[in-house]
Amino acid sequence: MYQDINEAVNVIALFTKGKITPIKFQWNNKPVKVMQVTGKWKSSNGRFNIRHFTVIDESDNFMQLSYDDQQLAWTLDRIWVDPPERGRAKKSR
Amino acid sequence: MLQNNAGANGVKSRHFGTNGSFGKGRQLTHVIQREHSDKETGEGIEPPPKRRLPRGVPDKVAARWEGYKTIVHLDMDAFFAAVEQQHNPALRNKPVIIGGLPGYRGVVSTCSYEARVYGVKSGMPSAEAYRLCPHGIFMQTDGHKYTWVSVEILSLLKQFSPTVEPFSIDEAFIDISGIWQRYGSPADMVNSIKDAIKGKTGLTCSAGIGPNKMIAKMSSGMDKPDGLTEVHPERVPAFLENLPVEAVWGIGKATGKALEKVGIDTVGELAKTDRSLLKRLFGVAGLALHEIANGVGDTEVTPFYQKPNEKSIGHETTLPKDTASVEILTANLRMLSERVGRRMRKSGFEARRVTLKFRYADFSTFTRAKTLSGYIRSDTAIFHQAMRLLKENKQRTDSIRLVGISVSKLRDTYNSFQEDLFRSSGESKLSCICETMDKIKDSYGDNAITYLSTMTRYV
Ligand SMILES: [Mg+2]
Numbered sequence: 137m138y139q140d141i142n143e144a145v146n147v148i149a150l151f152t153k154g155k156i157t158p159i160k161f162q163w164n165n166k167p168v169k170v171m172q173v174t175g176k177w178k179s180s181n182g183r184f185n186i187r188h189f190t191v192i193d194e195s196d197n198f199m200q201l202s203y204d205d206q207q208l209a210w211t212l213d214r215i216w217v218d219p220p221e222r223g224r225a226k227k228s229r
Numbered sequence: 230m231l232q233n234n235a236g237a238n239g240v241k242s243r244h245f246g247t248n249g250s251f252g253k254g255r256q257l258t259h260v261i262q263r264e265h266s267d268k269e270t271g272e273g274i275e276p277p278p279k280r281r282l283p284r285g286v287p288d289k290v291a292a293r294w295e296g297y298k299t300i301v302h303l304d305m306d307a308f309f310a311a312v313e314q315q316h317n318p319a320l321r322n323k324p325v326i327i328g329g330l331p332g333y334r335g336v337v338s339t340c341s342y343e344a345r346v347y348g349v350k351s352g353m354p355s356a357e358a359y360r361l362c363p364h365g366i367f368m369q370t371d372g373h374k375y376t377w378v379s380v381e382i383l384s385l386l387k388q389f390s391p392t393v394e395p396f397s398i399d400e401a402f403i404d405i406s407g408i409w410q411r412y413g414s415p416a417d418m419v420n421s422i423k424d425a426i427k428g429k430t431g432l433t434c435s436a437g438i439g440p441n442k443m444i445a446k447m448s449s450g451m452d453k454p455d456g457l458t459e460v461h462p463e464r465v466p467a468f469l470e471n472l473p474v475e476a477v478w479g480i481g482k483a484t485g486k487a488l489e490k491v492g493i494d495t496v497g498e499l500a501k502t503d504r505s506l507l508k509r510l511f512g513v514a515g516l517a518l519h520e521i522a523n524g525v526g527d528t529e530v531t532p533f534y535q536k537p538n539e540k541s542i543g544h545e546t547t548l549p550k551d552t553a554s555v556e557i558l559t560a561n562l563r564m565l566s567e568r569v570g571r572r573m574r575k576s577g578f579e580a581r582r583v584t585l586k587f588r589y590a591d592f593s594t595f596t597r598a599k600t601l602s603g604y605i606r607s608d609t610a611i612f613h614q615a616m617r618l619l620k621e622n623k624q625r626t627d628s629i630r631l632v633g634i635s636v637s638k639l640r641d642t643y644n645s646f647q648e649d650l651f652r653s654s655g656e657s658k659l660s661c662i663c664e665t666m667d668k669i670k671d672s673y674g675d676n677a678i679t680y681l682s683t684m685t686r687y688v
Binding site: 137138174175176177178179180181182183184188190192196198216218 | 312315316317318319366368373374376377378670671672673674675677
């Protein structure tokens with residue numbers, strides 16, 4: 137399940153020809169290396185935009201970052217935490 | 230002849246008309262579900278890739294489309310759920326259900342094929358979806374995200390043909406007449422489009438190729454997911470012959486029932502029915518039905534850059550709790566008219582008809598509409614009409630579950646300069662206020678300003 141984090145983070149990103157690609161960031165005093173950007177989209181809040189990125193780190197963890205055009209600031213929005221194994225499909229269909 | 234790629238199990242081959250057994254929508258769904266339950270049991274095993282129509286179809290086959298309109302309908306497979314799965318690999322091969330969260334109200338908007346195995350469907354209340362699939366991963370819709378991916382796909386389609394008509398957030402029509410030749414055949418071209426979409430977004434879609442929009446749209450639904458169904462103009466009668474009438478795009482449940490009553494179950498039977506009989510039964514609509522049944526349909530694909538010919542603009546909301554409170558209903562109608570008004574003005578329209586929809590807790594649903602003598606543009610005018618319709622038509626004091634507002638009979642605002650002189654000064658002022666509010670929202674976001682009376686929505 138998704139766990140909301142909503143923490144400001146420092147991100148090293150590449151800004152190229154109107155494209156932003158997060159490379160690395162610091163969270164919980166640990167560096168997180170972005171291995172793949174799986175999704176990008178933009179939501180606008182009036183004149184300003186929030187750019188969203190879904191990324192996978194070295195250990196295949198899913199994280200969602202966003203970049204605020206107005207504040208020039210990055211946020212770690214949420215992460216994916218695998219739900220604990222339960223007696224799945226006990227009730228068969 | 231009609232071509233169709235084989236299904237995931239690689240043994241099906243479908244020839245509409247020659248083998249009626251695949252003509253029925255219900256059986257088709259069954260087959261698709263079975264495929265997926267097969268996939269489900271073989272957990273972790275990648276399903277075999279679908280066989281595509283062979284590339285480089287012999288010239289003879291390709292040439293058979295020469296001189297015909299060639300329309301493609303693309304429909305993304307389980308779009309919202311597929312986007313979520315694409316973004317987060319942990320969700321892949323899992324039942325993902327997008328829409329209302331289980332503890333809350335609302336309905337399933339899309340679900341992944343893994344969830345459909347459990348019987349979860351679009352439009353189903355989330356509570357029911359939870360009962361069917363308690364271990365499903367429930368998520369709220371994220372409009373920004375899906376719109377973004379949708380626009381990405383549309384811009385990709387534009388590279389294939391200048392004539393692309395977005396039909397909904399996950400569907401589009403493409404006119405490939407006279408263009409497919411560069412790819413060998415229409416199917417070759419559509420396979421290239423499917424590959425390009427998959428390459429860019431990781432998503433699959435199902436496609437239909439036909440001589441008009443209706444046939445293309447109906448055939449894209451025949452082989453989901455990741456399918457391609459081609460109906461050559463000469464095969465249209467065979468394609469339609471054994472379909473149940475309700476399977477026709479544009480024939481709703483009510484019309485379907487009415488047709489059944491007079492003994493018309495299949496499109497083939499409808500096609501053979503006397504036009505005058507249909508006219509007697511359904512009026513002018515009867516003649517349209519006859520045309521549809523005979524495979525006559527619209528071939529006009531309206532490119533994205535032309536103003537969409539919107540027929541109505543609407544919003545609805547499932548209330549957090551069933552309520553009979555006039556205050557809460559009023560606040561929600563205020564909020565809905567604000568959204569509808571903003572979208573209408575953004576598209577450059579004004580409206581002459583307001584429709585109110587309300588659903589009681591027992592799911593009985595009413596829509597009531599009023600056509601006005603003049604055009605309106607302001608949120609407040611929409612709101613007043615909706616309130617009036619509510620007061621006039623809410624017979625019962627029972628709790629209400631859902632309210633919705635839509636506006637129709639639209640026309641371009643630029644037609645109205647002259648009339649503005651005679652428009653009631655009240656409505657002129659209100660429109661002015663709305664336009665100012667729109668500007669504030671354009672700059673500072675949609676939540677920057679609203680009506681105080683929308684604040685009591687949740688009380
Ligand atoms: Mg779809």
